[in-house]
Amino acid sequence: MIIDLRSDTVTKPTPKMLEAILNAKVGDDVFGEDSTVTKLEHYMEELFGMDTAVYFPTGSMANQAAIKLHTQPGDELICDIWAHVYNFEAGGASFNSGVSCKLIQGNRGMITAEQVEESINPPDFYHSPLTSLVCLENTTNKGGGACYDFNEILKIREVCNKHKLGFHLDGARLMNAIVAKGHTPKQYGEVFDSISICLSKGLGAPIGTVLMGNTEVMKKARRIRKVFGGAMRQIGFMAAAGLYGITKNVERLQEDHQKAKEIEETLISQMYVSRVEPVETNIIIFYLKEGLSQELFLSKMNDLGVKISSMGQGKLRLVTHLDYSPEMHKRFLEIINSVEL
Ligand SMILES: *Cc1c(COP(=O)(O)O)cnc(C)c1O
Numbered sequence: 001m002i003i004d005l006r007s008d009t010v011t012k013p014t015p016k017m018l019e020a021i022l023n024a025k026v027g028d029d030v031f032g033e034d035s036t037v038t039k040l041e042h043y044m045e046e047l048f049g050m051d052t053a054v055y056f057p058t059g060s061m062a063n064q065a066a067i068k069l070h071t072q073p074g075d076e077l078i079c080d081i082w083a084h085v086y087n088f089e090a091g092g093a094s095f096n097s098g099v100s101c102k103l104i105q106g107n108r109g110m111i112t113a114e115q116v117e118e119s120i121n122p123p124d125f126y127h128s129p130l131t132s133l134v135c136l137e138n139t140t141n142k143g144g145g146a147c148y149d150f151n152e153i154l155k156i157r158e159v160c161n162k163h164k165l166g167f168h169l170d171g172a173r174l175m176n177a178i179v180a181k182g183h184t185p186k187q188y189g190e191v192f193d194s195i196s197i198c199l200s201k202g203l204g205a206p207i208g209t210v211l212m213g214n215t216e217v218m219k220k221a222r223r224i225r226k227v228f229g230g231a232m233r234q235i236g237f238m239a240a241a242g243l244y245g246i247t248k249n250v251e252r253l254q255e256d257h258q259k260a261k262e263i264e265e266t267l268i269s270q271m272y273v274s275r276v277e278p279v280e281t282n283i284i285i286f287y288l289k290e291g292l293s294q295e296l297f298l299s300k301m302n303d304l305g306v307k308i309s310s311m312g313q314g315k316l317r318l319v320t321h322l323d324y325s326p327e328m329h330k331r332f333l334e335i336i337n338s339v340e341l
Contacts, residue, residue, distance in 0.1 A: 003328045006309040008201040008282060008321035017244045024240035028233050036236030040243045044210045048189035052218035053210050055239055057230055059172045062196040062211040064092045065224045069217055070166035073098030076129035078119050080106040082142035084170055085135050100129055109143025113155035120163050133166040139173045145283030147177040157191050172198040176281040179253045193217050202253050203245030204322040207238050256282040256320040259329050266333050272341045284318040292341050304335050
């Protein structure tokens with residue numbers, strides 16, 4: 001039994017999702033004729049109460065398109081120092097949009113309204129880049145699945161209004177935050193100008209992200225997607241998997257969160273663990289005691305059939321997901337309790 005906890009992206013379609021894929025009605029989406037893609041986009045618009053949703057192959061592409069839609073070359077965006085848009089999109093903000101990033105030292109990947117306000121360059125001071133966009137991430141990835149306090153998001157919205165800044169949410173795992181905090185998608189739809197949501201993580205689809213926004217922001221979304229090489233043909237087969245994920249696999253995210261919580265509780269009491277970040281959703285970040293070898297730990301785990309990823313700076317990350325079964329969970333807790341370093 002291989003227990004793969006590197007990411008919630010490792011899931012494979014279940015038989016029922018495969019059935020949805022096989023039965024999908026498709027057409028050429030570049031002609032706007034793929035009814036399954038259209039169905040998914042309309043479903044997301046309804047769910048979040050936003051004007052326009054566009055299906056993208058990846059979350060990185062959706063975020064990059066959002067940055068392009070909100071900015072002009074030479075502008076600056078504000079984000080946390082751990083943000084995916086800055087760290088894990090291959091420098092796309094500068095490559096695709098000619099935009100620099102003002103990085104904020106936040107708390108577990110989350111920034112405050114006060115920090116945002118302090119980071120805005122005065123627009124009349126023409127020597128500095130023009131601040132035009134704020135990007136948040138919820139849940140945070142490098143921050144260990146932490147969720148924003150919704151009131152802080154509302155305060156950041158006010159700052160964006162006051163300074164006429166775009167407000168984008170990298171919501172790769174937003175459904176995890178929504179389930180964990182008991183908010184509704186429409187609450188998020190009301191606050192942000194654009195939101196990206198991954199269908200290929202906790203929701204279990206093989207690929208796909210939806211970018212949503214109001215009409216004004218999304219006017220050129222399909223053009224930008226084409227510029228990035230992301231206009232696809234009979235992609236309804238994959239949209240069907242995404243539609244299955246967003247309609248059937250949201251409530252069950254709670255099970256992933258529960259398992260993550262149990263892993264946290266088991267890790268805390270181990271001699272070899274120095275610290276576990278508080279678990280809020282499906283990501284567990286922990287650190288080994290000083291002097292212990294991360295390589296040795298990872299290779300021992302690997303020998304026991306457990307795959308774990310290292311995030312650098314001594315951080316180890318575990319992510320629970322749809323394919324992490326109750327049997328695997330039981331076995332993994334036994335392994336944590338018995339492994340010796
Ligand atoms: C996974 C992820 C993305 C998108 O990643 P892709 O691999 O391009 O789909 C974006 N933001 C965050 C926070 C993520 O975790």
